[in-house]
Amino acid sequence: MASSSSSGMTGSSAANPPSHKPKRKIAVLGSRSVGKSSLTVRYIEDAFVDSYYPTIENVFNKTIRYKNKEYDCDIIDTAGQDEYSILNSRHAIGIHGYVLVYSIALRSSFEMVQTVYDKILNYTGTETVPCVVVGQKSDLHVQRQVSEEEGKALADSLKAAWVETSARHNANVAKVFELMLSQTEKGTTEGGPEPQPSKCIVM
DSSP states (O other), X not given: OOOOOOOOOOOOOTTSOOOOOOEEEEEEEEBTTSSHHHHHHHXXXXXXXXXXXXXXXXXXXXXXXXXXXXXEEEEEEEOOBOTTOOOOGGGTTTOSEEEEEEETTOHHHHHHHHXXXXXXXXXXXXXXXXXXXXXXXXXXXXXOOXXXXXXXXXXXXTTOEEEEOBTTTTBSHHHHHHHHHHHHTTTOOTXXXXXXXXXXXXX
């Protein structure tokens, strides 16, 4: 079920047309039960989803403001990945940026981030993609299996941003998507070319 957020703009006349919002598509990927849906729903609806329901795919829409500019963002909450999963083309093609999520309390989900990233590169035929590595469930510090240093090191190796979050406590949730836009808009200037979404290269 899609959820939308209004930009708060009022109607405008022909003499004062509405400003164009750049479109961005963001895919949220990671292992099963790491809190991808909880993270997304917390950001979109400011609600915490505690129970785990396997996601097929949900697409949410939200206007995000970054550096005084509004972006019309589709946020795609995907099904959980494992090493044998085949990456859905909808989650690789036409995507501007990727949020790669692991649970700090589950080392196997951390190790899956590299696998998912490699699948994206293989599918898109690129050497790098804009992404944010997210250590979810930071409130489970007693059960922590992945250190902050390990998370940062992985993100650095992927040339990605990194942050730890808690959807339960709404900690750093908005920062994930601010960092995502900082990655997709990196190197762009006012009036410059639009960042291009990923495309499949047929060999």
